[in-house]
Amino acid sequence: MAHDGTASPTGTGNTELVRVATSEHRLARYGLIAAALTFVGLFLVLPLAAVFTEAMRNGPGEFLTVLSDPETFAAIKLTLLVAGIAVPLNLVFGIAAAWAIAKFEFKGKAFLTTLIDLPFSVSPVISGLVFVLLFGSHSLLAPWLQSHGVQILFAVPGIVLATVFVTFPFVARELIPLMQEQGTSDEEAALSLGASGWQTFWHVTLPNIKWGLLYGVLLCNARAMGEFGAVSVVSGHIRGLTNTMPLQVEILYNEYNFVAAFAVATLLALLALVTLVLKSLLEMKYSAQIAASRRH
Amino acid sequence: MEVRVQNIRKEFSRFPALNDVSLDIRSGELIALLGPSGSGKTTLLRLIAGLESPTEGTVYFGNEDASRKTVQERNIGFVFQHYALFRHMTVLDNVSFGLTIRPASRRPSKADIRKRALELLDLVQLSGLEKRYPAQLSGGQRQRVALARAMAVEPNVLLLDEPFGALDAQVRKELRRWLREIHDRTGHTTVFVTHDQDEALELADRVVVMSKGQIEQIGTPDEIYDTPNSPFVFGFIGQSNILPVRVENGQLWLDDRSIGVSAPGEADGPAQLYFRPHDVELLDGCGGCIAGIVVQTRRVAGTRHVELDVGGANTTVEIELPPEKATSDRSRLAFRPTRWKLFRD
Numbered sequence: 348m349a350h351d352g353t354a355s356p357t358g359t360g361n362t363e364l365v366r367v368a369t370s371e372h373r374l375a376r377y378g379l380i381a382a383a384l385t386f387v388g389l390f391l392v393l394p395l396a397a398v399f400t401e402a403m404r405n406g407p408g409e410f411l412t413v414l415s416d417p418e419t420f421a422a423i424k425l426t427l428l429v430a431g432i433a434v435p436l437n438l439v440f441g442i443a444a445a446w447a448i449a450k451f452e453f454k455g456k457a458f459l460t461t462l463i464d465l466p467f468s469v470s471p472v473i474s475g476l477v478f479v480l481l482f483g484s485h486s487l488l489a490p491w492l493q494s495h496g497v498q499i500l501f502a503v504p505g506i507v508l509a510t511v512f513v514t515f516p517f518v519a520r521e522l523i524p525l526m527q528e529q530g531t532s533d534e535e536a537a538l539s540l541g542a543s544g545w546q547t548f549w550h551v552t553l554p555n556i557k558w559g560l561l562y563g564v565l566l567c568n569a570r571a572m573g574e575f576g577a578v579s580v581v582s583g584h585i586r587g588l589t590n591t592m593p594l595q596v597e598i599l600y601n602e603y604n605f606v607a608a609f610a611v612a613t614l615l616a617l618l619a620l621v622t623l624v625l626k627s628l629l630e631m632k633y634s635a636q637i638a639a640s641r642r643h
Numbered sequence: 644m645e646v647r648v649q650n651i652r653k654e655f656s657r658f659p660a661l662n663d664v665s666l667d668i669r670s671g672e673l674i675a676l677l678g679p680s681g682s683g684k685t686t687l688l689r690l691i692a693g694l695e696s697p698t699e700g701t702v703y704f705g706n707e708d709a710s711r712k713t714v715q716e717r718n719i720g721f722v723f724q725h726y727a728l729f730r731h732m733t734v735l736d737n738v739s740f741g742l743t744i745r746p747a748s749r750r751p752s753k754a755d756i757r758k759r760a761l762e763l764l765d766l767v768q769l770s771g772l773e774k775r776y777p778a779q780l781s782g783g784q785r786q787r788v789a790l791a792r793a794m795a796v797e798p799n800v801l802l803l804d805e806p807f808g809a810l811d812a813q814v815r816k817e818l819r820r821w822l823r824e825i826h827d828r829t830g831h832t833t834v835f836v837t838h839d840q841d842e843a844l845e846l847a848d849r850v851v852v853m854s855k856g857q858i859e860q861i862g863t864p865d866e867i868y869d870t871p872n873s874p875f876v877f878g879f880i881g882q883s884n885i886l887p888v889r890v891e892n893g894q895l896w897l898d899d900r901s902i903g904v905s906a907p908g909e910a911d912g913p914a915q916l917y918f919r920p921h922d923v924e925l926l927d928g929c930g931g932c933i934a935g936i937v938v939q940t941r942r943v944a945g946t947r948h949v950e951l952d953v954g955g956a957n958t959t960v961e962i963e964l965p966p967e968k969a970t971s972d973r974s975r976l977a978f979r980p981t982r983w984k985l986f987r988d
């Protein structure tokens with residue numbers, strides 16, 4: 348169409364034709380959009396709105412009162428504590444695993460990669476049961492644990508273990524493709540310039556993966572705070588002691604204490620929203636960085 | 644510094660990448676490792692650097708056995724094919740890196756590091772770009788940052804892996820000349836890997852031709868081009884023609900006719916005749932020549948390339964003629980190689 352200027356009327360006609368040819372009928376288009384929006388509204392927006400309205404049903408005053416209930420407060424504290432332990436641990440494990448898998452060749456690498464995904468493919472309830480079998484009163488470890496006065500099940504250590512297990516893949520999964528893509532030549536360059544292993548990691552590897560790492564930590568944290576299944580199995584539901592926020596929501600709900608249940612749920616929902624916003628922000632930064640690394 | 648590689652053997656999971664390779668690199672020399680991909684040239688470079696360790700054999704830096712030394716202890720400068728610049732650091736920080744990470748006892752002062760880095764950036768003609776990030780530089784500029792970074796640590800030997808591989812032809816040529824200049828000025832012992840013969844022949848003091856994990860020939864560019872010692876080197880360097888001939892009483896025969904080339908002292912029997920397209924003389928009559936029918940002619944810059952069918956088993960050769968020598972297709976041409984070499988299987 349670019350052969351001369353006089354052809355412009357046919358030119359626009361042709362683009363119109365092209366657009367029509369690659370697009371559905373107007374009814375079909377609006378119909379599909381409407382269907383998608385209805386779906387999103389029904390299954391995502393409506394439940395979220397319900398959580399907030401139910402929590403605020405009796406006004407903000409009562410909302411704050413139920414949240415300051417000692418048992419609920421203890422649940423919030425426990426959730427923060429568990430996430431505070433599990434996330435840093437998985438940060439270290441995740442970097443170590445990704446480093447090993449992405450930068451080195453060794454036997455059993457494929458197996459290790461699959462193993463890292465295990466917590467994703469196993470039902471969280473099973474993950475919890477594993478720890479019950481390991482540390483429960485009928486397990487092989489039980490006599491030793493009892494004689495040393497170590498309480499793992501139905502106590503904070505069990506909850507932390509279950510959470511670590513369930514959230515293990517997040518950081519590693521985020522880093523492995525990124526580190527594989529970046530290859531090893533940056534590290535080799537640092538080594539050839541005389542840097543030690545630690546200096547290479549600190550000055551070269553870590554800055555290269557920082558956005559991906561933050562992203563993984565964010566997802567890991569969201570899951571650590573929201574985990575229900577595995578924690579439910581190992582916690583024992585002792586009020587004020589081993590109840591995390593998701594467990595507390597369930598208990599309050601089962602007691603028909605709807606306002607309190609939804610108030611705690613609001614906090615979890617807010618956590619999800621904040622995570623989503625941060626995730627989107629990171630994705631914007633992170634994609635620019637990926638693009639930059641590809642340009643190299 | 645003098646670098647000696649002695650009887651090096653390297654296997655990657657049972658597959659030999661280098662087989663009994665020995666090489667002496669003189670101090671201050673600019674040496675090219677040339678070969679097709681898979682010839683082991685990059686492996687050899689990485690072995691000298693200490694980024695790989697040999698299965699067998701020794702690498703000497705001066706008189707010292709460097710084989711058991713780590714890459715950090717060898718104090719080399721390595722320029723990677725894709726530069727491997729630290730993308731989150733400025734150009735200046737990249738160049739200073741090797742000095743800033745030194746332990747306090749061997750580390751120059753901050754001001755000295757900065758001064759040295761700026762000097763090097765000046766040397767590689769990048770003054771004024773020290774605050775840029777690698778992503779903001781062109782390919783050629785990144786290349787030069789990588790070189791400055793490698794030189795900052797005063798390396799014993801400078802190792803470059805396909806230094807111009809990722810650049811376009813124009814920049815490539817410029818940088819080639821420029822690297823030679825830098826080398827002459829700084830006097831670093833330099834080894835670079837390339838698969839581009841022009842690059843190796845133009846730039847290096849000596850060229851090491853490699854194939855299938857072995858060194859085929861080591862020599863000056865002239866030696867490599869004029870007296871290749873194996874069919875591989877002859878075929879790999881420059882253009883070449885191969886004709887199956889027969890030696891009889893010190894004369895060369897192509898099929899049933901003598902080609903007017905004598906090879907005194909050669910044993911009778913079949914052989915391969917190698918000659919370059921430009922090492923030929925045209926003949927008017929044919930009392931001992933190679934005669935062929937013109938299949939195709941192409942004008943390439945200052946010469947005319949003529950493809951000839953010399954009969955027999957559909958063998959074609961290409962010869963180069965001055966452009967004013969016009970030939971038409973299907974016409975007959977008679978010629979004789981003036982420089983040639985015989986190889987036997």
